[in-house]
Every structure is written in structure tokens, then in C-alpha cells.
Amino acid sequence: GGPLPAGWTARPDGQAELTNVKAAAMGSGIHVTLGPAIILYKAAHDGKGPFHTLATFTQTKPTEHAEGYGLFAGGRGLEGPARSYVYFLVRQDGRYLIKLRDGDKTSDISKGWVADPAVKQFEGKGASINLLEIDHKRDPSKVVFLVNGKPVYTADAKTLDLDGIVGLRINHNLDVHVEGFDVHR
DSSP, X not given: OOOOSTTOEEEESTTOOGGGEEEEEETTEEEEEESSOEEEEEEEEEEOSOOEEEEEEEEOSOOSSOOOEEEEEEXXXXXXXXXXXXXXXXXXXXXXXXEEEETTEEEESSSSSEEOTTSOOOOTXXXXXXXXXXEOSSSTTEEEEXXXXXXXXXXXXXXXXXXXXXXXXXXXXXXXXXXXXXXXX
């Protein structure tokens, strides 16, 4: 482990330690190399009401088992055991997942990992690059989850409480570069 970029906080899943987390400012983004799964966030990205968030994720190395990375929204109680948030992930095998975390429990919003051609898979020796967005601003009655500009899932905004902190979620054993992370309220 080491220091996080200025203003960022990391929270590992379960009882994992941050000793195997490396998150460093690199260029205009953040480069994350992990042992445990984590969320990364800035308290300044807290708020209520409609928003749009996005980030471009570059998975630099394939993993033996496909692991997810992406965005989260509606973060509350992130430092304690009652933490909650909705997360939207993609992984190297061309699938996405949307779930709700409530304390140590999670429940599916999407029906598990869903294959979608919008998710760029890891091919050859290159990298897998995916732009993820959660749009609750264009039409506040809906929450649209997009991968590389294509809507992959739409939910009625009344069914998701997204007021709270918006940030990044990256699962264990990944090497991911994140650029262009922003939240527009």
C-alpha cells in the first residue's frame, strides 16, 4: 500500500487491509493495482438530485478469473458497517453487472453478469478500454447505465436511491487505469 491521491479515500470489502492497494495519480487519471476489492471516492462528490457520472477504465492486464470494475453511486455510511451504494461494473469477458450493496449484503439489479456487445473484451496483448456512465440527469425519471455510449440498462429512478457519494469500484487483483472521472450535478 501507499498514500492515495490527494482528497481520495479507499474502503476495502470486508475485513481486507489496504496494505495491498496501490492508487496513484498518473497523467490525468488514477492508476489502481489491487489485492482486495475497494471503492475509491472523494467526499466532494456527495450530493442529492439528478446527476451524470462517467469514467474511462483501461484494464492493463487480463486476470485469470474475470473481475469487475466501474462506478458506484448513492454512497452512504461508507466508513461504517452499514455502508450502502449501487454499483455498475464491467469485466474482461464482455459482461456488465449492476448491484446494490447494503452493509455486507448485495442484491442484483441486473440479472447477474449480463453479456453485451457494448462491453469491450480483453483481446490479445493489448488492453481492454471501456467508458462507463450513469446518467440520471438527462431524464431524472430514469437512471441509464451506459457502456461506450450505448445504454445497457435503464431503471425507473423511483426504484433506486442514488443520493450520496459517487465514486469508483474496482474488484480484487486488477490493474486498472481510470481517466476522466467526473460527476455533473
